[in-house]
């Protein structure tokens with residue numbers, strides 16, 4: 087199981103009409119997803135030649151917007167997403183603040199039975215969770231200089247804080263994390279079934295990876311991959 091199979095199973099289960107992907111890169115997931123309407127947003131698409139040609143010819147289907155998610159939600163979404171979003175993948179800039187803004191913007195358009203999936207919510211090392219301000223290049227440059235101890239080429243950023251934030255601050259959404267594919271955050275409408283208490287959102291921005299290491303289960307509401315079947319049945 088990975089984000090592609092999880093997303094497609096949800097799309098099929100709820101007969102989703104509109105799929106939104108924030109952060110598309112090469113389109114590995116975007117072009118494989120089967121949904122009646124697909125919308126992809128990325129400030130710098132990196133489609134391989136063949137995929138790009140197929141996209142231009144309309145064989146690789148999907149509406150694509152070469153914009154940051156912030157610009158997309160400000161300028162394009164009011165019209166483009168007027169019919170709502172059924173399933174979204176949030177996989178753009180992997181910072182606490184940007185992922186939170188992306189989820190909150192997405193919630194403005196999420197249809198009542200819609201689902202948001204967030205990628206990279208469960209980093210397993212300090213290096214994987216290295217925080218950046220505005221770009222992945224910050225950590226890549228540090229890693230090249232040997233200044234990220236334990237660097238293994240995988241980067242998740244601090245999106246884990248976004249999960250904790252949503253679980254603390256938004257009682258009208260239900261959020262848990264599937265323990266697969268670097269942690270898939272699952273966000274749906276409805277009261278939280280397992281609310282997080284005992285932590286404060288005000289402390290999250292300055293929090294270190296050690297907070298996650300010591301409280302992983304609780305902060306993320308981490309569920310085994312087998313739980314996905316149970317979740318699907320609730321949709």
Ligand SMILES: C[S@@+](CC[C@H](N)C(=O)[O-])C[C@H]1O[C@@H](n2cnc3c(N)ncnc32)[C@H](O)[C@@H]1O
Nearest residue numbers: 109110111114115128129130154155177178179
């Ligand atoms: C991890 S990749 C996405 C991978 C893709 N979702 C997949 O599963 O194959 C992250 C992408 O986010 C894009 N990105 C970076 N900043 C962004 C922003 N502010 N808004 C939207 N996308 C952004 C990058 O250009 C990059 O292509």
